[in-house]
Amino acid sequence: MALSEHQSAPERLPHLSDATLRDSAHMAGVEFGPGDAARIAKLLVKTGVELVEVGMISGPSSKDADLITATHEAIGPERSMSLVMVRDRQQVAKALDEAARLGVRYVMFSIPTSEQHARLKLGSPSLKYLNALAKSAIEIAKGHGFHVTFSGEDGARTPKERLVPYVAAGFAAGADRFRLAETVAYLSPWQMEEVIGDLTAIDGSEIEIHSHNMLGMAVANSLAAYRAGAQWISATVGGIGERGGNAPLAELLTALRVIYGDTRFDLSHLTELSRIALRGAGLGEAFQSGPTTPHAFAYELPGQLTHPEAYETLPAELVGNTRELRVRTRLTPALVAWALDDSAGEVDLDAFTSWLIERQGSDGRGLLDRDGIRKAAVDFQSR
Structure with missing residues (x-):
């Protein structure tokens, strides 16, 4: 396919991760079974998605153990990543023990960075405490051989003077990747470019964007983050997920094809993927994003x-x-x-x-x- 004058094939194209079996599985009322998880994971890999995010681990006896095991059996733990909640040092240690028991190799730490979320979930808005907790969690995980992505939960609403030192401290502690979570849809594409630009300026940084679609800009914000230097984009099948949904995988991949001539992905699986995921989620044949749907709030x-x-x-x-x-x-x-x-x-x-x-x-x-x-x-x- 020829590229138009305003299009260009960049030297570096983004890596893709998919959070359908994590973010969408924690959407209100949605629970995927192991069978659907295996089918979705296999199709995602066939499509060309590099990393499939599955399940959430907060401590021993994870409720998502069956989901994680089924995904590992379908595509292998080297193509899977599980979210680990971070609330205090003792809880992190127990959660990482559970992750190791389940054979997880890639973990993504969920760490609230905005003052509002840190106060609610960590009991303190202190940046010093936030950085110390993230540093401890990262060092423990790296010491046990995990690949570590650490997040900025509610990162889009976290001021630069708070977010940048936190991200820099995380990489200094040995983290492999940082995910900016637009937990609450908040940024325009041009604002997203500025935020991501501040993060990619950090030495040794590898940045991922995870956008929610309440304002209908998840794909636009994901592409804006990529333009600003983000190396990874997180999406979900059909865009299903909490708070208005996430960046829809099909729209993202077709946008990459049209705008950048990106032919790395096999798009022929996308319709089947959407049907399996939507039915498994109990959402019928279609999912609508935005603030007016029954699931939005x-x-x-x-x-x-x-x-x-x-x-x-x-x-x-x-x-x-x-x-x-x-x-x-x-x-x-x-x-x-x-x-x-x-x-x-x-x-x-x-x-x-x-x-x-x-x-x-x-x-x-x-x-x-x-x-x-x-x-x-x-x-x-x-x-």
Whole structure:
């Protein structure tokens, strides 16, 4: 295909990672099974995606163990990466032990960098503490032979004077790659270029962009990050994911083909990939991004429901939408308490949650919202 005058084939094209089996699997109410994980992972590799992100590990007995194992069996651990939560040193050590037990070789540390997220998740907005925690986690992981990507969770809203020293400290500690997570869609493409330019100026840096699509600019921001020197782009099949979705893989790969003449990827698998992922996610035949969809402000993590301002670009009410809980088997007493609201004190939360999880079954057959949990509580109390 000939390139038009405004197009040029660059010397360096971006590496692609896919977060469908991690970010989308933690989308409210979405739970992929091992079978779908294996099929999706194989097709991603056939397409030419270099790294498949799968599962989240926060400590022993990871709920995503089966998903991670199935992906490793399908494509090998050398093509897989798992997210490891970072909250304190002891928790990190336990999570890395679990990652090693599962045969993980590539880890991606999820570390909140904005003051708002650090205060909520680390208990302190201190940059000194943030840098010390990241340094410790990276050094422990490298000491155990892991390839380490460390993130800037809510990095797009993290000021330059806070973000750049954090990223520089991470690379100084031995990290292999940094991922800027546009956790809350916030930047325009021209702003993204400036932010990424500050990071690629750090000696020895290798930068990845992970954008969310609430404002419909995830692909544009990903390409802007690449223009500014980012070496990696993270996407998801069909763009499915939390908070308006992620950069959709098909649109990203076709954009690379048209704009840069990038023929490295086998695009013939994209439609089959989307069908498998969307059906496995329970989303039917199509996924719509943006702020007006039923899933745009749906959550299954207690912190997202109790502190929505930390996760939302704009409030749901502004566009006439509503905030909702959607969950299958990832039920917790905290989620149940939020759903029951004022009547939570009338129910034994631990007993009710255990009963509800058992009733859901291993297939997570029921997609629960607030009304569903409230009705189930009536059934529980009338036993």
